[in-house]
Amino acid sequence: MEKILFNKVVEGLKHLYDADVNLKQIQIQQTRKEFAGDLTVVVFPFLKASKKGPEQTAEDLGAYIQENTNEVKAFNVVKGFLNFSISADYWIEVFNKISLTNNYGHSVGSSKTVMVEYCSPNTNKPLHLGHLRNNFLGFSVANILKANGYKVIKTQIINDRGIHICKSMIAWQKFGEGETPESSGLKGDHLVGKYYVEFDKAYKVEIADLIDGGMDKAEAEKEAPIFKEAQLMLLKWEEGDEKIRALWKKMNTWVYSGLDVSYETMGVDFDELYYESDTYLLGKDVVEDGLAKKEFYQKEDGSVWADLSHTKLDDKILLRSDGTSVYMTQDIGTAIERYKKHTDLSGLIYTVGNEQNHHFKVLFTILEKLGYKWAEGCYHLSYGMIELPEGKMKSREGTVVDADDLMEMIVADAKEMTQERGHLDGMNENEREELYSTIGLGGLKYFLLKVDPKKGMVFNPAESIDLNGNTGPFIQYAHARIQSLLKKAEELGFSKEYSDVEINAKEQEVIKLMNNYPSVIKEAGIAYSPAIIANYIYDLVKEFNNFYQTVSILKEEDKQKVAFRLCLSEQIGVIVKSSMLLLGVNVPDKM
RNA sequence: GGGCUCGUAGCUCAGUUGGAUAGAGCACCUCCCUUCUAAGGAGGCGGUCAAAGGUUCGAAUCCUUUCGGGCUCACCA
Secondary structure, eight states: OHHHHHHHHHHHHHHHHOOOOOGGGOOEEEOOTTSSOSEEEEOGGGHHHHTSOHHHHHHHHHHHHHHHOSSEEEEEEETTEEEEEEOHHHHHHHHHHHHHOTTTTOOOOOOOEEEEEOOOOBTTSOOBHHHHHHHHHHHHHHHHHHHTTOEEEEEEEEBOOSHHHHHHHHHHHHHOTTOOHHHHOOOHHHHHHHHHHHHHHHHHHHHHHHHHTTOOHHHHHHHOHHHHHHHHHHHHHHHTOHHHHHHHHHHHHHHHHHHHHHHHHHTOOOSEEEEHHHHTTTTHHHHHHHHHTTSEEEOTTSOEEEOOTTSSSOOEEEEOTTSOBOHHHHHHHHHHHHHHHOTTEEEEEEEEEGGGHHHHHHHHHHHHHTTOGGGGGEEEEEEOOEEETTEEOOTTTTOOOBHHHHHHHHHHHHHHHHHHHOOOTTOOHHHHHHHHHHHHHHHHHHHHHSSOTTSOEEOOSTTOOOOSSSSHHHHHHHHHHHHHHHHHHHHTTOOOOOSSOOOOHHHHHHHHHHHHHHHHHHHHHHHTOHHHHHHHHHHHHHHHHHHHHHSOSTTOSOHHHHHHHHHHHHHHHHHHHHHHHHTTOOOOSOO
């Protein structure tokens, strides 16, 4: 419809004023709800051509377009805004098309492949609240890109080596007394995390002792025996010391089985895994090669640097003076590796917090400098930190919100709420438990995804999650109502066949929103933003609730209207379900 | 100090490439279940869009400055 109107505006201006307006000046937008009409043309840009005031120009143009366009039923003018009302028949036609479309809103096959990386945990501790935002975001963006026709490879790089792992290992050796997940009943990742904390405790005591002995703080931090042990262990690990490797392997295996449980609960998965222990040496040869080709330079001490003076970025070290690599080096190597492995890759999306904005800017700049054209397809999906009401989460101060604990808590809340007001009749115990988790996790996911990813957000675990208002359960509830309605209609033998029907204003509003779904998916794909989807669903459901509450569906006497309203409700249910799945949220049929 | 970024109702957030009287939810106050699921709906209260300038028919949105947060600029990962 926008296109039709657009062309008519061009045509009208030509006819009325013999004017060729810059096409970019034609703005067609959806009419705001407080005004009559469906679509609005802003006429201010045409005043020069018409040499008339805004009202008169709008009147002229409106009259011409109504005269020459079948779908336009009426128009009105408010200041420089020309509002058109589109005929109900047009909207019914729109709805009919939507009903007949499979996978409505999804695009098919651009045949491009993109890789989406998210989660990428360290293996020395369990996941926390920040990881939840990361995982939900990455998983949802992957879904959204699929809906936009891309082939998507979901991946993560598991940071399974380094000094942090050794800290857990040392502490376990010293204080663990052979404790295992089986013996302690702890989830593997939590067990290993426990020893990471134990390390820190012992480390602090040693530092304090050294400071008491007259050492300054910085030196004490380096000289503490337990820290030196960890460093030594890392060296041995790199040398391939068998005992160390065996311990490392054992503890990582515990962590993986723990993480798998978390992923299962979160409802996320991966197509391809990378391990840092395999990739941490990558990139060195590329850097050495680049040095030979004078793409990088070497300082007198032997360290190798990328010259980034052509940008606003500072130069970046790539190899230390002892020849070992830094984080950036392996990121360069890993990116190259991925494009080698997947020759059809057209994009690589890193879901990583915004504290690494600078890192990725530098990474992409270096890749471009090295002449990799695909570097422009790399994108840092940067998201803001989650803060607690009392401020930032600090692992040192023990204010980190554990992911498993939080999910368990939220599901427990959902259980309580659901038992209070839910429709649980006829559900067995398994189905009930599944419902609690659908509602609890749905609420959590929606809560974390409805906010623009780029922005930081505040999360209050104590208040848990509102289940009223703009929330996951609000939307799930609407879906359950629709299914219940359809079921009842079927039981009562109502037909869903209609041929000639009149629709009211509410129904038309809902159809207009449904009509936007495909462009919302596109927009969300371009912006890598599940929040756009979430806000859209909310608007749609609010509109539906309004409709549902004001008109009676099954008590309507006109059978045509009943049939149409059932179809309308059914289609809304389809869109709600499909869009919520893009967020990784399931919707129940009963709740 | 340099770079990036944010500041919208008491709180949590929307606000498309600049467009109409800045919108939701929570909280607070009214109403609406003998009617398809009240986890719902209708209404009320609540704003100097951090501040000041500028650009123009028009600015929460673009530019400049100021104030106030955050991140970052390691031979750490």
